[in-house]
Amino acid sequence: MIDFTNSLWALLPPIIAILLALITKEVYSSLMIGIITGGLLFAGFNPVGAMNHIFVDGMIKQLSDPWNVGILIFLVVLGSIVMLMNRAGGSAAFGRWASTHVKTRLGAQLATIALGTLIFIDDYFNCLTVGSVMRPVTDKHKVSREKLAYLIDATAAPICIIAPISSWAAAVTGFVEGANGLELFIRAIPYNFYAFLTFVMMITISVGNFDYGKMAQAEIQCGISDHPDGSRKHSSLTGAEDQPNPPVSQKGRVIHLVLPIFALIICCIVGMIYTGGFFDGEGFVTAFSNSDASTGLVFGSMVALFITIVFYLATRVLDFNECMNAIPEGFKSMVPAILILTLAWTLKAMTDSLGAAEYVGGLVEQVAENGMVMGVLPAFVFVIGAFLAFATGTSWGTFGMLIPIVVSAFHSDINNELMIISISACMAGAVCGDHCSPISDTTIMASAGGQCEHIKHVSTQLPYAITVAVVSVFCYILAGFVRNWLITLPVSIAAMVFVLLAIKSVTKNK
Numbered sequence: 001m002i003d004f005t006n007s008l009w010a011l012l013p014p015i016i017a018i019l020l021a022l023i024t025k026e027v028y029s030s031l032m033i034g035i036i037t038g039g040l041l042f043a044g045f046n047p048v049g050a051m052n053h054i055f056v057d058g059m060i061k062q063l064s065d066p067w068n069v070g071i072l073i074f075l076v077v078l079g080s081i082v083m084l085m086n087r088a089g090g091s092a093a094f095g096r097w098a099s100t101h102v103k104t105r106l107g108a109q110l111a112t113i114a115l116g117t118l119i120f121i122d123d124y125f126n127c128l129t130v131g132s133v134m135r136p137v138t139d140k141h142k143v144s145r146e147k148l149a150y151l152i153d154a155t156a157a158p159i160c161i162i163a164p165i166s167s168w169a170a171a172v173t174g175f176v177e178g179a180n181g182l183e184l185f186i187r188a189i190p191y192n193f194y195a196f197l198t199f200v201m202m203i204t205i206s207v208g209n210f211d212y213g214k215m216a217q218a219e220i221q222c223g224i225s226d227h228p229d230g231s232r233k234h235s236s237l238t239g240a241e242d243q244p245n246p247p248v249s250q251k252g253r254v255i256h257l258v259l260p261i262f263a264l265i266i267c268c269i270v271g272m273i274y275t276g277g278f279f280d281g282e283g284f285v286t287a288f289s290n291s292d293a294s295t296g297l298v299f300g301s302m303v304a305l306f307i308t309i310v311f312y313l314a315t316r317v318l319d320f321n322e323c324m325n326a327i328p329e330g331f332k333s334m335v336p337a338i339l340i341l342t343l344a345w346t347l348k349a350m351t352d353s354l355g356a357a358e359y360v361g362g363l364v365e366q367v368a369e370n371g372m373v374m375g376v377l378p379a380f381v382f383v384i385g386a387f388l389a390f391a392t393g394t395s396w397g398t399f400g401m402l403i404p405i406v407v408s409a410f411h412s413d414i415n416n417e418l419m420i421i422s423i424s425a426c427m428a429g430a431v432c433g434d435h436c437s438p439i440s441d442t443t444i445m446a447s448a449g450g451q452c453e454h455i456k457h458v459s460t461q462l463p464y465a466i467t468v469a470v471v472s473v474f475c476y477i478l479a480g481f482v483r484n485w486l487i488t489l490p491v492s493i494a495a496m497v498f499v500l501l502a503i504k505s506v507t508k509n510k
Helices: 008-024 027-042 047-064 066-087 090-101 105-118 123-140 145-154 167-174 181-191 193-207 214-223 255-275 284-289 293-315 320-333 335-353 356-368 371-392 395-409 417-436 441-450 454-482 485-509
Strands: none
Touching (some): 008 027, 008 335, 008 454, 027 047, 047 335, 066 090, 066 123, 066 255, 066 320, 090 123, 105 193, 123 441, 145 214, 145 441, 145 454, 181 417, 181 485, 193 417, 193 454, 193 485, 214 454, 255 293, 293 320, 335 371, 356 371, 371 395, 371 417, 417 454, 441 454, 454 485
16 A cells, blocks of 8 residues: 655645635535545545544544634634614714724724734634625625725734744744743744734735735625625625624614624733733733633633623613624634635544655755754745645645754754744744635635635635735745844835835726
């Protein structure tokens, strides 16, 4: 029997799934075909062995993992809170309030970016919270759901990867052995070009009032798709038209959206530091570094759900039966995201079992051992990290594979600036690949938050992410030789603005 593990063949299942998703515009069957391919390769094309591997070692094992179960529970609870806010009229009231304060498309986009930047605790939490709050505002100002999903996605992982107090920082520090992980993370922040340039991208295209690629088409279609009654149709996560909205309470006020969101933020922070031992005497930063984000988000969202229901009952904006009916409706709204996540996790299990991460990690290790190319190592690590995260749909898995290799290549010399740059390149590449990948859980969450068809979100976001990635590669080449962020970061920002203005000039002429 041919052994396909720890070889280039290990990358075939995710590549097939991603290509089929982009070509057919249908994500469920594409993921399933990728999963079946992975199972067959692992079992040597034995159908019975492949089926056992797919369901027992893959889907069932993934759905039995405490972290994954916690994320699914968080999704369900958050969907219920969002449905409650909609039924209570909080979202509609916020939309009316925002219409008197946010009066332009630029304002709507900048407000979305600002809110996404403020919610830096966790990317899942960011995606769904920003989407539920800003959707009424962006709809009113004719910002397409594709653009909204991009702004959500671009302020999720990129802000978490440069925030020392976040679930992502905790994950990264956990992968560093033999050195102070949090110190390395903080020192690597100024070299995270992809994250900073993503923000430059968002602000430039918003202020400059231009788009390109499929995003420009989506924005044009959004601007001309009004109905006589002033409403607009949007694609749901699955691609079907949104179902008719249930009755909305006329008693709703802005506080009926603001208070549940505020409660959710506070409760999730408390839940995360609780799992990190804050109430057992650990410091705040240490507790965040040691936190279990999945469990903490479950604790926080459940308490926030209880507070929301009690608040709505106390203010009589909804009665008890209406609150209880909204909970299963919120569950239903998250079913497409849950299904895509389940299939994406199963595909990742197939890829892991074939040793894709080990194969790619071996390539990085070989380059790191070659002293002749150490100057371009950060750029190489960025590209490999982006490819690995794109193929597997996971940033954290990429961190876990590449960061220990980079650290060992420099013998844990924390004073070596090139090691700091290479670690930052690994994190930036992982976020880039995760940002581009249709099987990434963060990308799926952004589609759900923006109520946008998943494949449309991926195809419209891809040109933007690739633009930032190309500029980032050149910046990492520069950083590998200059090794001073005070020079490389301003140069990278200037280069990004120059490229975007050139693109604007070309698209305007066309």
